[in-house]
Amino acid sequence: MLEYVKTILQKVSFNKHLFExxxxxxxxxxxxxxxxxxxxxxxxxxxxxxxxxxNRYFRPAY
Known part of the structure; x- marks a missing residue:
């Protein structure tokens, strides 16, 4: 599933709303x-x- 999610994000990265x-x-x-x-x-x-x-969805690492 991880590889599938990565592929999808790469394909929609041109649009911030789709990406989110x-x-x-x-x-x-x-x-x-x-x-x-x-x-x-x-x-x-x-x-x-x-x-x-x-940053909205992942806690920043300090």
């Missing part, structure tokens, strides 16, 4: 063990373009 909607779905679908890897991947892949959205 699919991010929410992805977080719901993933197992707790996958969420940390998913979070890291999201910040690595979309941190520059979608950081405010990511």
């Amino acid at each position: 909607r699919e991010l929410i779905k992805g977080i719901r679908y993933l197992m707790p063990a996958e969420l940390e890897e998913f979070k890291d991947w999201c910040y690595d892949s979309f941190g520059l373009s979608h950081r405010p959205i990511l």
Whole structure:
């Protein structure tokens, strides 16, 4: 499921509204063990373009 969610986010990353909607779905679908890897991947892949959205749904790491 993790790879599927990553693929979807890559395809909708051009639109912030679609990106946010699919991010929410992805977080719901993933197992707790996958969420940390998913979070890291999201910040690595979309941190520059979608950081405010990511910060809304992931706790910032201090």
